[in-house]
Amino acid sequence: MxxxxxxxxxxxxxxxxxxxxxxxxxxxxxxxxxxxxxxxxxxxxxxxxxxxxxxxxxxxxxxxxxxxxxxxxxxxxxxxxxxxxxxxxxxxxxxxxxxxxxWSEGRVLASVNPKTSALREALGQAAGEITSALQDFDQREESVEFDWELANSLWTKNELKLFTDEEQEFIIYFQERFENEFVPYSKLRKSVIHNDVNDLNTIVDRNFASPGISGIVDYGDATYTHTINDLAIALAYALFDLPDPLRGAAEVVRGYHRAFLLSEEELEHLYTLVAMRLIVSITKATLGKAQNPENEYLSVSEKPAWAALKNWRLVSADLALVAFREACDFTAHPQEIVFRSWVDNRSWQLGDLFPTAKAEKVVHVDLSVGSPWLGTLQDVHDLELGAFKFSQLQKQHPNSIIAGGYLEPRMLYTTDAYDKQGNTRSESRSVHLGVDFWLDEGTPVAAICSGEIVVSTYQEAEKEYGGLIILRHQEDGLEFYTLYGHLSRKSVTNSPVGKPVEKGQLIGKLGTPE
Structure with missing residues (x-):
């Protein structure tokens, strides 16, 4: 035999x-x-x-x-x-x-280390080329529906009993998101797609110095469904083992969009679809182990998929959309142009923000890296010297408020709190996101627009905001936020989340480091 x-x-x-x-x-x-x-x-x-x-x-x-x-x-x-x-x-x-x-010669993507930013972009482009090539493939009637098909992924709700209470929290969060998005999602364009661009179906060439994608194999799950699903599936597996999943995802999106143009509406559902693919993979693996415990391949992606899902939950859905839009060269926010026009047709005075301040002019102080006014790194950390410099500058401009620049690269972020592990190396924050005003402790601060308090907290860590209040505003159909930092502890104590605030109403007072 x-x-x-x-x-x-x-x-x-x-x-x-x-x-x-x-x-x-x-x-x-x-x-x-x-x-x-x-x-x-x-x-x-x-x-x-x-x-x-x-x-x-x-x-x-x-x-x-x-x-x-x-x-x-x-x-x-x-x-x-x-x-x-x-x-x-x-x-x-x-x-x-x-x-x-x-046979497709090369290495499976899962075995490649390191996976560079360029390789992730190449993955996206290869997946996008398949999507593009299949746009005029018209045999949709002959395609087969699968449990893997994301439009049908809510079948996973019936299998929640397979998981612990903690695991269910992650799964249910994204299932509910998908249910809430399903009506607009169902209206997105459709086509035949590969439907399984994972790290074991993606072949990388043997150029170890500058690896590229040589092909994508296994079309056994190809089906007619929502076109955006193919990118979501590729992203789900591209997130495996990434410390910074959003940056990695944006790289794949950039490559995909280069080969196949995405719509703004499709991007709005991508964050949730990525998670749903991970949930389907996890559920399938759990069921497969029970039915065929000897086949280790059935659960090969289970552990990395769980890790990716938990890491993806930490990513803000709003921030993900901004990153995806930027990767496709759209404006960061869908209403950015409308908002800029709205702002251009309005004006604010310094007195709107600081009602008791008499000055209506600003003098800019350069706090960026290489600033001759700032001096050396040793000077930066000499608080007494810094206080003296600001005092002298204020004397030179008695009728102005000193202000620091927005998006300045600064040397101030030297604590471990600003360090993180990136996808290819350690990274440190260096850019200042905000405009600083130098005024006396206790200076009243007012809301520049009517709104509602959505964040009210005191950040204890070194070089953090201290007292922090964020307001949400809704004006003329627009929703936006304003952030007020370096407030006193008492300011946030008296400003609970949910409290409505009128334009010009005092929300707190400037504090001092404790």
Whole structure:
């Protein structure tokens, strides 16, 4: 009796006239063998018994379409002796189907380390090229629906019992987001997509100095669905093991948009769709382990997917949208142009912010790196010297308020609190986000627009805001926020979250470091 390798080799010889050595490969449902036939390599895929011929013919037609588009790295079906892409065989006593495809040489993305920013952009571009090439593939009626299909992903709600209470909190949060977004999501454009651009289906070339994507394989899950799903799926796996998942995701989006133009509406759903793919992967892995515990491949992505989901939950959905829009060269916010116009048609005085201040002019002090006024790093940390310099500057400009610049790169951020691990190296914050005004402790601060307090806290850490209040404003159909930092502790104590505030109303007083 022949063993599986011998049977596979016999199928090759009888049906394709190819004599080669077969090496078993892992797979989700197919039985796979790499075929070494001299200088040529192939992959033999034997389908499970319930595989429909029409689904395999759909794949063959799709790959032929990609070949006509000259898409780089797309595998191709080889015809059997009868000139057909699908072959009927007997495997372990049962009738089933098999197909033979060209082998894609290289390394799977999951094995590549480090994964550079350029490689993530290349991944996005390769995925986008597939999406673009499939826009005019019109055999949607022959595609098959899958549990993996994101539009159907709410089936995972029925499997919540598989997880702990803590795990369920992560899953339910994104399931509810998806439910809330489903109506506008369902109206997005559709097309046939790859539907499984993961780190084991992405092939990286052997250029170790500057690696690139040589191809994306395994079109077994290809289906007709919402086009944006393909990018969301690629992102879900690209997030694995990234300390800064949003930056990594934006790099993939940038590459994808370069090859296939995304719409602003599609980007609004991307954050949630990424999480839903991770949830589907986790749920599928958990179910697969219970049904077939010997197949380790079924849970190969489970642990990194859980880590990615928990890390993604820490990312602000609003900030993610800003990052995605920036990656596609849209304005950071959908209403940015309208907001700028609204601001340009209004004016504020310093007295609106500081009602008791008599000065209505500002003198700018350069606190950026390399500022001759600021001096050396040692000078920066000499608080007495700094106080003296500001005192002298104020004497020179008695009728003005001293103010620091917005988006200045500064040397002030030297504590560990401003350090983080990036995706390729350690990083430190250096840019100042705000405008500082030098006024006396106890100076009253007023709201420049009517609104509601949404943040009221006291930040204790060194070089943090101290007393911090953020107001949310709604004016003429616009929603925006103003931030007031370096307030006294008493200011935040008297300003609870949810409290309405009128324009010109005092919200606190300037504090001093404690």
């Amino acid at each position: 022949m063993n599986p390798i011998e049977r596979a080799q016999n199928i090759l010889l009888e049906n394709y006239g190819i004599k080669g050595n077969c090496l078993p490969l892992v797979g989700w449902s197919d039985i796979n063998f790499r075929v070494d036939a001299g200088e040529e390599k192939y992959i033999l895929k034997i389908s499970p018994g319930d595989q429909e011929r029409s689904a395999l013919l759909f794949q063959a037609s799709l790959l032929q379409h990609l070949r006509s588009k000259q898409l780089r790295g797309a595998p191709q079906f080889l015809m059997n002796k009868s000139g057909q892409p699908i072959t009927e065989i007997i495997w372990e006593g049962s009738a089933t189907l098999c197909r033979l495809l060209t």
